[in-house]
Structure formats: C-alpha cells, structure tokens
Amino acid sequence: MAKLRHVAIQVPDLERAASFYETALELERVAEATSPIGNAVMLSDGTVNLTLLNFPDGKGGQINGPDWAGIHHIGFVVDNEDATADKIKSEGGSFFLKIPDTYPGVDAESKFKDPFGVVFDVSEHPWTIVKKHKSQA
Template sequence: MGKIRHIAIQVPDLEKAAAFYENVFDLKRVGEAQSPIGNAISLSDGLVNLTLLHFPEGTKGGKGGPDWAGLHHIGFVVDDEAEADARIKKYGGEFFMQLEAHPGVDAEKKYKDVNGIVFDMAAHNWVQAVDE
C-alpha cells in the first residue's frame, strides 16, 4: 500500500515561500539543499513533507522557467518497491528517471502516471519534523 508523504511545489523565491508556510501553518523547516539539479527547502507538519523547489536558469528539472510556480510532483512511500514498480507498469504508468544523489537530496525513483503526471516512489520516508 502506498501513502502520500511528500508534496513538491516549484516556486520562484524559496525563502518567501518557506516563510509563508512556516508562519501560516507552523510547518517546521527540516532540510535545505543546493545542487546542480535545483535548490530546495523541505518543511514538515510531522506527517507530510512539503518540499519547495527552485530551478535557477541552467538547472534541470524545472517546469516553465525559474519564475514558474505550481505543483511539481508528489511522493509515495511503499512497503515493497519491486511490487509497486510492477503495479505501476501493469496499470499504465512508466518509469521516468532515477534521481541522482546529491547532499540533502532524496534519491528516489520517479515515474509518470497514465496522464504523464510525475510522482516519486520510495520505500523510505521523506524527512519529517518530529512531533513533540
């Protein structure tokens, strides 16, 4: 069974977006990354990870340029990656890419659903805030 544990939004200004979600919803900052594929700030409510992404000119992975904002992808945690991979393909999804490992970046597998929507699938959870 898969569980949604990660939502990634592309934004033009990481700090401005992070401050909004931290101040409005009390999300906790749990990680930051700068890499050749783009930059990120990860926030969490303790259950779901919200990663804000920014892709400066010349980086890969962004949609619509560095000023575009919107949903980039979602991520599912699964118990068995091989079984989930087989089910994805059986029902019309397809493998898209393996994300390269960079410091602070989760290296998960990316797929496309039957409509071409990108999602992550991993047996590990994304970084979450610890509920106190």
C-alpha cells in the same frame, strides 16, 4: 498500500515561500539542499513533507520557466519499490528517472509517470519529515 507523504512545489523564491508556509501554516523547516539539479527547502507538519523547489539557471526539472509556481510532483512511501514499480507499469504508468543519492540533502527516489504524464515519486524510505535535533540546527 502506498502512503502519500510528499508534495513538491516549484517556486520562484525559496526563502519567501518557506517563510510563508512557516509563518502562515506553522510548518517546520527540517532541511535544505543545494544540488546540481536544483535547490530545495523541506518543511513538515510531522507527517507529510512539503518540499519547495527552485531551479536556478533552468537546471533540473523546471516547469514553465523560472517565475512559474505550482505543484511539481507528489511522492508515496511504499513497502516494496520493485513490486510497486511492476504494478505501476502493468496499469499503464512508466518509469521516468531515478534521483541519485549522492546529492547532499536530496532524498533519493524513483520517479514515474502515470498514464496521463503526471510525475510522482515512489520510495521505500520516508522523506525528510523528522524534527531537527538542537545539535543539528
């Protein structure tokens, strides 16, 4: 069974959004990434990863322009990515793209679309959800 472990939200201001979720909901910042496809701040409650995304200069997967904020995609951890991909396709979903594992701080995963065009990730590895050790801070 797939486990929902990742929600990504596009925001116009990463630091403002991160500060809000850290303070108002006590999520912990666990990682940050600056990459050719966009920038991110990863937060966690210890089980689920909340990734805040920003796409400067229209990079990457920006939705509805730079000032738009909302759910960008969700992600599932699965036991077998290939078997899950086969099930997705047999149920009317389709492969969308693979995020490379060469971007610093970016969790590599495969992206799919459901029959309605909703984007979601599938990965055999969890997203960045563990607490940073003091030596990493």
